[in-house]
Amino acid sequence: MLKLKTFISKSKVPQKEQGFTMFEVLVGTLIASAFVTISMQALITATMARVKAQEKEAASQWIQEEIETVKFLAENHPMDNSKCLADTDGNGTSSYGEGYAQALKDEVDKVLLPDRPLLGYNLRLTRNYIDKEVDNDFPYKVLKIKYTVETVKDGKNKNIAEDYIELMPNVALQCP
Secondary structure, eight states, X not given: OHXXXXXXXXXXXXXXXXXXXXXXXXXXXXXXXXXXXXXXXXXXXXXXXXXXHHHHHHHHHHHHHHHHHHHHHHHTOOXXXXXXXXXXXXXXXXXXXXXXXXXXXXXXXXXXXXXXXXXXXXXXXXXXXXXXXTTOSOTTTOEEEEEEEEEEETTEEEEEEEEEEEEOOGGGGGOO
16 A cells, blocks of 8 residues: 555646646637737738728729710710700800700710619719810810719718729711
8 A cells, every 4th residue: 555655646737747737727718819809900900901802893983884874975076067066156156955965964864873773772873064165275175074982971971993984986086
């Protein structure tokens, strides 16, 4: 029996190697928590960036579709010689309201722009026509449009994409 008691006392692990102290466990937990927190923050940031990229891509694609529609209308505009000079007052001053740009604008305005759903809210595309007479020798021939796409969410609008084009109907090039 004495031998068994001696064997058990010799097989015990020394005091230093019995396991982790409470302080070591606490430090390990804090390090693991910090790592998880930083990883989750990076994941959330990446997800937000991906959502914004999807918004931007959808908005840019929609603007491009609209530009292609307007280009199609500009290419297929009917010829009307009275719109070549757009002179309504007889003194050689051109008038925007009687030219090809206005006629194209009238056709473009017939194309409706309903909101589009995206990720649980709507996108809205708006056209803004730029001042017709500024920096343009032929204001009756060139149509200037600024497109804006914004999110419509909870009554708040946020601008996510913009583009600007200047178009001249092909028939305007046939004018003298």
